[in-house]
Amino acid sequence: MLQLSRRLLLGASSNIMFWSGLVGAAVFRRNIIVMLLCTELVMLACNLNFLYAAAYLNDMTGVIMSITITTIAACETAIGLALCVTYFHMRSSSDVEALNFLKAAKE
Amino acid sequence: MLIYNIISLSAFLSIMVSYTGNVFMSLIYAVLLFVNATLLLLTLGFEFLALINILVYVGALAVLFLFVIMLLEVPTAELRSYYRGYSVLALIGFSAFSLRFFGLFNKFTGYSSNYYITSLTHTNESISNIGYAFYVNYADLLILNSLVLTIALLGALVLAHTSKPQ
Numbered sequence: 001m002l003q004l005s006r007r008l009l010l011g012a013s014s015n016i017m018f019w020s021g022l023v024g025a026a027v028f029r030r031n032i033i034v035m036l037l038c039t040e041l042v043m044l045a046c047n048l049n050f051l052y053a054a055a056y057l058n059d060m061t062g063v064i065m066s067i068t069i070t071t072i073a074a075c076e077t078a079i080g081l082a083l084c085v086t087y088f089h090m091r092s093s094s095d096v097e098a099l100n101f102l103k104a105a106k107e
Numbered sequence: 108m109l110i111y112n113i114i115s116l117s118a119f120l121s122i123m124v125s126y127t128g129n130v131f132m133s134l135i136y137a138v139l140l141f142v143n144a145t146l147l148l149l150t151l152g153f154e155f156l157a158l159i160n161i162l163v164y165v166g167a168l169a170v171l172f173l174f175v176i177m178l179l180e181v182p183t184a185e186l187r188s189y190y191r192g193y194s195v196l197a198l199i200g201f202s203a204f205s206l207r208f209f210g211l212f213n214k215f216t217g218y219s220s221n222y223y224i225t226s227l228t229h230t231n232e233s234i235s236n237i238g239y240a241f242y243v244n245y246a247d248l249l250i251l252n253s254l255v256l257t258i259a260l261l262g263a264l265v266l267a268h269t270s271k272p273q
Contacts, residue, residue: 006110009110009114010110010114010147012114013114013117013118016117016118016121016122017117017118017121017140020118020121020122020124020125021121021124021125023125024124024125025125028125030125030130031130031181033130033133033172033175033176033179033181034124034125034130034133036172037124037133037134037137037172038124038125040137040164040168041121041124041137041140044140044141044144044164047144048144048147048148051148051151051153051156052151054232055151055152055153060232060236060237060240060244063153063156063232063236063237063240064237064240064241064245064248066156067156067159067237067241067252068248068252070159070160070163070164071252071255071256072255073168074163074167074168074259075255075256075258075259076259077168077171077172078171078259078263079259079262079263079266081171081172081175082262082263082266082267083266084175084179085175085178085179085266085267086266086267086269088179
């Protein structure tokens with residue numbers, strides 16, 4: 001794709017996807033599964049952004065970066081879900097607000 | 108024209124992922140978003156990456172999410188869905204979504220043995236280019252990616268082993 005206007009429009013679409021995923025994970029923490037799903041959305045938006053740049057600049061680096069990002073996102077989601085399974089086997093509850101072990105105890 | 112439809116659909120789906128009250132609907136919207144990203148990549152000419160997206164995101168990650176949701180029994184609102192009379196709208200939406208695939212191959216000139224499959228859409232990348240880049244120019248990235256995958260696999264195995272009640 002050679003037109004800058006098309007590239008900017010696609011960049012805006014990946015921007016919407018990125019911010020929807022980020023706000024959904026950080027602000028609307030509905031439960032842990034949806035938080036991980038929104039993180040996947042963030043990764044997908046960055047992936048698509050790299051590919052738009054690769055199509056605009058006719059460079060292979062963006063494609064290589066996109067494959068790397070896909071790999072990392074898949075690994076991170078697998079580890080995150082394994083952690084969820086481990087945690088809920090011990091806790092038997094899926095409340096996200098109860099995941100506060102790193103927070104200092106209130107005096 | 109097709110690009111505008113796909114982009115607006117991606118904006119709508121990405122907002123609906125966190126707006127829906129049901130976890131399964133969030134997953135379904137995410138799967139539709141992944142398919143949407145595949146369509147976007149097909150319009151750009153990244154056919155290998157489009158297939159890889161479908162394989163990895165839908166085939167592995169969405170299925171993994173589904174299994175974990177079923178295992179953990181995540182509390183969902185509106186789990187039991189009753190028939191609300193949206194079948195006509197669903198049919199229209201489904202046909203509109205699936206008809207997007209027909210706008211991609213505009214350079215189709217007919218069945219002939221002289222044409223290769225790559226002449227259907229314009230190509231910005233191909234498997235040979237990616238293979239050459241990964242094995243010659245970015246060989247260290249390939250080995251690092253495989254190391255990350257190995258570590259993720261071993262980590263998942265360790266976590267599954269330690270969570271078993273002894």
